[in-house]
Amino acid sequence: MKKFNIIVLTTILFSSMVLSSCSKGEKKETFNLFNWTYYTPDSVLEKFEKEYNCIVKTDYFDSNEVMYSKLRAGAKGYDLTIPSSDYTSIMIKQGMVQKIDHSKFPNSIYINPDALVKAKDYDPDMTWSVPYCLAANGIAVNKTKVKDYERSYDIFKRKDLAGHMTMMDDMRLTIGSALKYLGYSLNSTDDKELREAADLVKNEWLPNLLKFDAEGFGKSFASGDFWVCDGYAEIVYGEVPEDRQEETIDFFVPDTGSGAYLDSMVILKDAKHYDLAMKFIDFSHRPEIYAEFLDALRFPPYINMEAAKYTTRKPMYGPETLAKVELKMDVGEALQKYDALWQEIRFAAE
Structure with missing residues (x-):
């Protein structure tokens, strides 16, 4: 993934010292996302928090090298991150991620099979990763x-x-x-x-x-x-x-x-909130939710083509362009x- 100033997103930051309580006095679970600085619209995070009665706490990186180096240096507490294909491959080989539970991923039906063909050299069956953006x-x-x-x-x-x-x-x-x-x-x-x-x-x-x-x-x-x-x-x-x-x-x-780069969601080996991470992956690929990501960044609906029905902005280029990339x-x-x-x-x- 790469830096760009395509859109200025206002990010909601939560203090790690403050956790809201549920109506029964229980603390909400906190889902810890290690994400690109511009990648997930606030609207998506807010809807996820509301639906699953949790808090999303986000830390950011601006390059794969920064993300990988921080994790290899022993950074703990993150549940999910979104590396590009070359680093996804490395992290799978090095045992840094957990398997995807497909029984908790009904929206996998919307993943374009052609995207998995492009990932054939490291994870063609979404065993360890789920495509997010090509x-x-x-x-x-x-x-x-x-x-x-x-x-x-x-x-x-x-x-x-x-x-x-x-x-x-x-x-x-x-x-x-x-x-x-x-x-x-x-x-x-x-x-x-x-x-x-x-x-x-x-x-x-x-x-x-x-x-x-x-x-x-x-x-x-x-x-x-x-x-x-x-x-x-x-x-x-x-x-x-x-x-x-x-x-x-x-x-x-x-x-x-x-x-091309294919960024994929992976659940980290030391994730303490695996179930929430799976919910976030599945939630992100609801077509109407994924469309919010596409509209924000104007990428073509290649990974999740069903989302095209819900988009409101013209993408920078069409999905057919991505058929030619490696x-x-x-x-x-x-x-x-x-x-x-x-x-x-x-x-x-x-």
Whole structure:
């Protein structure tokens, strides 16, 4: 998951020292959620608290690395968190999560089977995790600046657009885009394929890029300085006023494919409120509740397609876009190969 300023959500914070009492004098259970800083609308949390007579206490992270490092360092008390696919895989392998009780998850019927196919390498049957959001890395073109273009990675070869284009400052995604363009897996560990992809980035795309940028490109796109940006749609849409988005932004995933993140809900090994965690997972996937998440962040109804019946806002892109993406997965020790090639690319950019 990634940072963006798509929407400012006001978060209700509860003091850990104060717990409301039930009518019988009993303390309400507290469900401890470790969540992305913008991910769950207040309306959803409030409805969950009311329905299950509990308190939701939320702590936040802004990257998978922060979340994982905190848990590995021994942080206790959290019941549920929402890692991206590569970290979900790692956490499953390391025994950091509990199994999903499908007898307590009737709304599993709304999970798109195609989303589980994408998770085939680490949890195809939702044994350990439940998909929550799939979002694409792709290309955003400022239509007011670029009138004629091919919707492919070949746009980065165009010298006439040099100085107005950026790609992600992310070695896995940028090298991954080149791998997909060449017909390889985003998660390739093959030396020849990686070399070919790195050479494509360094020799054909890099000369036309202004820079690599993972976060700030949205503001520069909105101001008209950047015309073509490789990245997550939400970063661009979060900066362009909504009444200008239609005329300004063309976001697409090339037919050759791109990277994506699949964030999934997992119940942590030391969770003290397993039943509430299962209730939260099931509640989140009620179509009318999931629609509130989609409306807040404007993601397409890919994971829970039934929710489309209840949405009120147009998504940034359609569910069909996500059919072309491949998840970024943990590549183990091969990450060192990516790092070495990335340092070579970055050196050439200086």
